[in-house]
Amino acid sequence: xxxxxxxxxxxxxxxxxxxxxxxxxxxxxxxxxxxxxxxxxxxxxxxxxxxxxxxxxxxxxxxxxxxxxxxxxxxxxxxxxxxxxxxxxxxxxxxxxxxxxxxxxxxxxxxxxxxxxxxxxxxxxxxxxxxxxxxxxxxxxxxxxxxxxxxxxxxxxxxxxxxxxxxxxxxxxxxxxxxxxxxxxxxxxxxxxxxxxxxxxxxxxxxxxxxxxxxxxxxxxxxxxxxxxxxxxxxxxxxxxxxxxxxxxxxxxxxxxxxxxxxxxxxxxxxxxxxxxxxxxxxxxxxxxxxxxxxxxxxxxxxxxxxxxxxxxxxxxxxxxxxxxxxxxxxxxxxxxxxxxxxxxxxxxxxxxxxxxxxxxxxxxxxxxxxxxxxxxxxxxxxxxxxxxxxxxxxxxxxxxxxxxxxxxxxxxxxxxxxxxxxxxxxxxxxxxxxxxxxxxxxxxxxxxxxxxxxxxxxxxxxxxxxxxxxxxxxxxxxxxxxxxxxxxxxxx
Amino acid sequence: xxxxxxxxxxxxxxxxxxxxxxxxxxxxxxxxxxxxxxxxxxxxxxxxxxxxxxxxxxxxxxxxxxxxxxxxxxxxxxxxxxxxxxxxxxxxxxxxxxxxxxxxxxxxxxxxxxxxxxxxxxxxxxxxxxxxxxxxxxxxxxxxxxxxxxxxxxxxxxxxxxxxxxxxxxxxxxx
Numbered sequence: 001x002x003x004x005x006x007x008x009x010x011x012x013x014x015x016x017x018x019x020x021x022x023x024x025x026x027x028x029x030x031x032x033x034x035x036x037x038x039x040x041x042x043x044x045x046x047x048x049x050x051x052x053x054x055x056x057x058x059x060x061x062x063x064x065x066x067x068x069x070x071x072x073x074x075x076x077x078x079x080x081x082x083x084x085x086x087x088x089x090x091x092x093x094x095x096x097x098x099x100x101x102x103x104x105x106x107x108x109x110x111x112x113x114x115x116x117x118x119x120x121x122x123x124x125x126x127x128x129x130x131x132x133x134x135x136x137x138x139x140x141x142x143x144x145x146x147x148x149x150x151x152x153x154x155x156x157x158x159x160x161x162x163x164x165x166x167x168x169x170x171x172x173x174x175x176x177x178x179x180x181x182x183x184x185x186x187x188x189x190x191x192x193x194x195x196x197x198x199x200x201x202x203x204x205x206x207x208x209x210x211x212x213x214x215x216x217x218x219x220x221x222x223x224x225x226x227x228x229x230x231x232x233x234x235x236x237x238x239x240x241x242x243x244x245x246x247x248x249x250x251x252x253x254x255x256x257x258x259x260x261x262x263x264x265x266x267x268x269x270x271x272x273x274x275x276x277x278x279x280x281x282x283x284x285x286x287x288x289x290x291x292x293x294x295x296x297x298x299x300x301x302x303x304x305x306x307x308x309x310x311x312x313x314x315x316x317x318x319x320x321x322x323x324x325x326x327x328x329x330x331x332x333x334x335x336x337x338x339x340x341x342x343x344x345x346x347x348x349x350x351x352x353x354x355x356x357x358x359x360x361x362x363x364x365x366x367x368x369x370x371x372x373x374x375x376x377x378x379x380x381x382x383x384x385x386x387x388x389x390x391x392x393x394x395x396x397x398x399x400x401x402x403x404x405x406x407x408x409x410x411x412x413x414x415x416x417x418x419x420x421x422x423x424x425x426x427x428x429x430x431x432x433x434x435x436x437x438x439x440x441x442x443x444x445x446x447x448x449x450x451x452x453x454x455x456x457x458x459x460x461x462x463x464x465x466x467x468x469x470x471x472x473x474x475x476x477x478x479x480x481x482x483x484x485x486x487x488x489x490x491x492x493x
Numbered sequence: 494x495x496x497x498x499x500x501x502x503x504x505x506x507x508x509x510x511x512x513x514x515x516x517x518x519x520x521x522x523x524x525x526x527x528x529x530x531x532x533x534x535x536x537x538x539x540x541x542x543x544x545x546x547x548x549x550x551x552x553x554x555x556x557x558x559x560x561x562x563x564x565x566x567x568x569x570x571x572x573x574x575x576x577x578x579x580x581x582x583x584x585x586x587x588x589x590x591x592x593x594x595x596x597x598x599x600x601x602x603x604x605x606x607x608x609x610x611x612x613x614x615x616x617x618x619x620x621x622x623x624x625x626x627x628x629x630x631x632x633x634x635x636x637x638x639x640x641x642x643x644x645x646x647x648x649x650x651x652x653x654x655x656x657x658x659x660x661x662x663x664x665x666x667x668x
Contacts, residue, residue, distance in 0.1 A: 053656045119653050125630070126609040126654060133656035232610065232629050266521075268528045297612065297627045299634035303563050310557070314550045322543055329517045330535040336525030343521075351514050355507050362503045365553065367560035371496045371622045374612055374651040437500035439622035441614070443653035450620020 004263040005084060007404055008488070015083035016405070016489040018093045022076025023398045024482060025097075029069035029104070030391065031475065036062040038464050041428075044447045044457035052445035053133060056117035059443060061108060063120030064142075067247060068104045068149060070391050074253040075156050077397045078201065081194045081260035082160075086167055092159035096152045103148025106141045114138020119443060121243055124215070124235040128222045136223075143219050150212045153246070157205035160198045164191065174199040176277035190272050196280045197256030201249050204287055208249065212242035233300060237291075244291035247382070248316075251353065252283050254390035255324055257397035258346050262328060264400065265343045266335035270327065279323030286316035293364045297373050306366060313364030317357045325350050341410050341418045341474065342403075345396035348422035352388025355426075356381045359433060374443070376453070377436025384429045388422065395421075395474070402478055405485035410477065417473035424467025431460035496622065562624065567599070567637035574601035574637050582611035582628040584655050587648050587663040596643045596667045602636045604628035612651030615665070618644030625651050640667045 007016065036058045042048040043055055075096075079088060110116040116138035118127035127139050164174035168191060176196045178184040191199070215238035218230035259270045270276070289312020295301045296309065328350055337343055359381030363372045372378070403410060436442075438451035447453035559570065568574070575598050579590035583606065594600045604613045606628040613636070614625040623646070626636035640646065650661035 052659065056653070056656055056658075117656065123610050123652065229630060232631055236610075236629075267525075297625055297634075298629065298632070299563055299626055299636065300629075300632040303561070303565075306561075306563070307558070310554065314554060318546065318550070322539055322546070326535070326539055329514070330531060332521040333517050333531055333535070334520055334523065334526035335528070335531075336523065337521045339522050347514070347518055347521075351511065354510050354514070358506045358510060359503060362499050362506075365499075365557050366562065367557050368499045370562045370624055372499065373625060374614075375496075375622065377496075433500065433503070437496040439496060439616065439620065441649065441651050441659075443658070445659045448620065448649075450616075 004267070004269075007080060007084060007401060009084040012083040013489045013491050014090055015088050015093075016080055016401075017486065018088075018090060018097070019076045019080035019083065019401070020482070020486060020489065022079065022097060023073045023394075023401070024478075025101070026069045026071075026073025026076060027395070027398060027475075027478065029065060030073065031471070033062050033065040033069055034468075034471070037066070038461065038468070041457050041460045041464060043445070044453055045461050046447070046454055047458065047461060053115065053117060055445035056119070056443075057111050057115065060117045060119055061111045064107050064145075065104070066386075067120060067243075067250075068100070068107070070386060070394065071153070071246065071250045071253075072100060072104075073394045073398065074250050074257070074390065075153075077257040077394055077401075078160065078194070078198055078253050080401050081257050081397065082163065082192075082198050085192065086163040086195065086198075088163045089159050092155050092162065096155035096159060098152075099148045099155060100152030103145045103150075103152060106145030106148070110138040110141035110145065114141060116142045118142070121239055122219070123239065124219060124232055125222060125229060128219060139223060143216060143223075146212070147216055150209050150216075150242075153205055154209040157202040157209070161202035164195055164199045164202070167191075167195075171199065171203070175281055176272055177281075179272055179277045180274045180281065182274065193259040193270060193272050193276055193280060194256040196272065196277055197252055197259070200280055200283050201253050201256075204245060204249055204284055207288075208242050208245035211238045211245070214238040215242055233295075233298060236295060236298065240291045240294040241288070244294060245287055247386075248287050251385060251390040252280070252287070254349070254393035254397075255320075255353075258328055258349065258393050261342055261397050261400040262331055262346055264404075265340060266331050266337045268331050268335055270331055275323055276327055279319040279327075282319045286312060286319070288312075290316055290364065293369070296366050296369045310364055310366055314361060317361055320357065321354055325354055339415060341414050341477070342396040342400040344415060344418035345392045345399065345421065348418070348425070349389055349393035349396060351422070352392055352425070353385050353390070356384025356386070356389055356429075359384060371439070372436060374441055375436040376432050376440045376442050378442050380429055380432030380436050383432060388425045388429065392421070392425075398478065399474065402481035402485045405488045406481040407484065407488070408477075408481050413473060414477050417470040417477075420466055420470030421474065424463045424465070424470060427463030428460050428467060431456040431463065562626075562636065562638075564601070564635045564637050571599040571637060571639050574599040577601045577603060580604040580613055580628060582606040582613065582650070582654075582661075584608050585650070585657040585661040587613075587650075587661065589648075589663060589665070592664065593666045593668060594640065596640055599637050599639050602626065602638070603633050604636065605633045606630045609654050610652045611654050611661070614649045614651035615640070616647040616649060617641070618646060627652060643667050
């Protein structure tokens with residue numbers, strides 16, 4: 001492969017339009033959910049006062065909405081980044097979008113009108129058969145929303161697997177196994193890394209959806225009085241197997257976008273080598289092992305599963321750091337790279353992925369988890385590798401896509417805005433880490449004075465405003481690029 | 494391990510990573526070098542880094558096993574518990590079979606719940622989170638812990654359990 005191949009190939013306009021719809025929908029949703037996050041920080045800073053039920057409603061909506069937004073945008077990026085070599089079945093992709101969209105729409109309905117506030121992880125049996133402060137119909141609406149989102153994601157996974165199979169004929173070739181084993185023939189059509197990522201996400205995504213179904217069935221059955229209490233530990237395992245895997249696949253999808261865009265700025269190819277392909281393939285093992293760390297404090301869980309959780313949590317970081325991030329930094333080092341919004345956000349993305357990963361490894365050490373579990377350390381680390389990792393990488397690609405398609409030039413202010421996103425975001429998450437170390441519980445409507453959380457939340461609010469300033473400018477850029485980008489994807493410009 | 498000590502380790506590792514990241518960022522836009530040369534150098538650095546990273550992770554993993562909070566490990570470390578406290582969580586209150594326990598001696602808290610998941614979190618008089626365990630229906634989770642020093646400890650719910658969750662608290666006298 002050359003250093004960089006342009007996104008358009010003359011035939012992929014329809015796929016690019018689907019990708020734009022996915023990514024812009026995700027971006028708008030992200031802005032709205034971010035606003036709710038700001039409100040939550042302001043509530044802890046006591047800059048704003050609302051009854052506690054509203055804190056928990058905002059929390060539920062923010063969590064569910066943000067996960068949905070980030071994943072949808074990364075899914076769109078995955079389509080665009082593979083569309084110049086793969087032929088996607090657009091019916092599946094539109095079906096996935098509609099299911100996903102309707103599912104996501106049910107969530108605010110349940111929260112804002114039904115008062116549903118069980119948190120995005122809805123740990124069974126919360127909100128099923130007990131009076132917890134919200135209406136029964138809202139629980140159904142929320143669960144139905146999740147079901148549709150899961151089905152939408154499954155349809156997407158099927159579409160991606162179809163597309164790679166159409167080109168490579170078998171999953172093993174699409175996963176790059178001939179490259180890894182050194183058996184690839186000279187001139188053989190080997191998959192690009194973003195296509196290997198699409199394959200891995202397709203396979204693991206379908207497994208995660210099965211776990212999600214296993215978790216949702218007891219919820220529905222219990223709500224309809226078809227069963228009594230189902231083993232809550234089992235349901236918890238399934239919830240986290242689904243939730244943890246979906247969120248982590250989002251990160252790998254986003255990393256796949258860097259494979260596709262960074263060569264445009266460094267002039268160097270991000271090749272499918274045995275090592276880089278192995279790094280992506282290892283995700284299939286490591287993405288499933290760490291989820292046990294969500295259940296460390298369930299002492300009834302067999303100890304060996306917790307030990308596997310710690311092993312997997314340590315292990316998952318090694319290929320991510322030494323293969324993917326290291327590969328990205330190598331691609332940029334002394335490349336004479338043009339600093340542009342996508343490269344700044346990609347660098348922010350690498351920083352956040354690893355920095356948040358360090359926070360995750362510390363917390364995944366069971367002895368440490370005793371004092372960090374369910375404190376603000378948890379949102380601290382996942383906001384770091386989400387907001388400053390996966391999401392930053394996704395916006396880097398969205399900006400790259402919209403700029404290339406629209407032919408617009410970026411300004412110095414846009415580059416400054418991208419740095420503000422990173423700086424504001426870093427300050428914001430550091431306040432979370434500090435409050436977590438001080439013992440402030442997460443999912444808690446009030447700040448505990450001994451933890452100093454009110455001060456940390458106040459400082460976090462200021463940092464969020466810095467981030468928001470940068471994001472506002474980037475939003476303006478993205479909105480003004482959409483029209484020409486769409487027209488170009490329709491072949492009109 | 495105290496939260497602040499872990500925070501210190503985190504800051505140290507985070508600073509090292511940030512320095513490495515900034516080093517690369519500062520040299521990415523300058524005069525270009527051939528990719529072959531860079532790749533060769535990077536492969537050497539990767540090999541140099543891989544061994545110590547894997548070694549440190551393996552050692553920390555093995556050493557940390559001793560500090561598992563699970564009953565068999567805790568009992569081995571602290572000795573058999575002298576006192577057992579039955580803990581029943583319900584929306585939104587704690588029921589403790591006793592509210593007074595000795596300081597600096599292993600105490601067993603057997604936690605369960607009658608409705609939904611709760612988190613049994615013990616905060617020291619100075620506000621530090623000392624230990625925790627989930628209290629969930631259909632299971633009894635046993636936490637063996639030695640509480641460091643006398644005073645009034647606060648029990649807080651650390652697993653979101655419904656709207657009044659943040660008010661679900663109790664006190665424990667440690668003498």
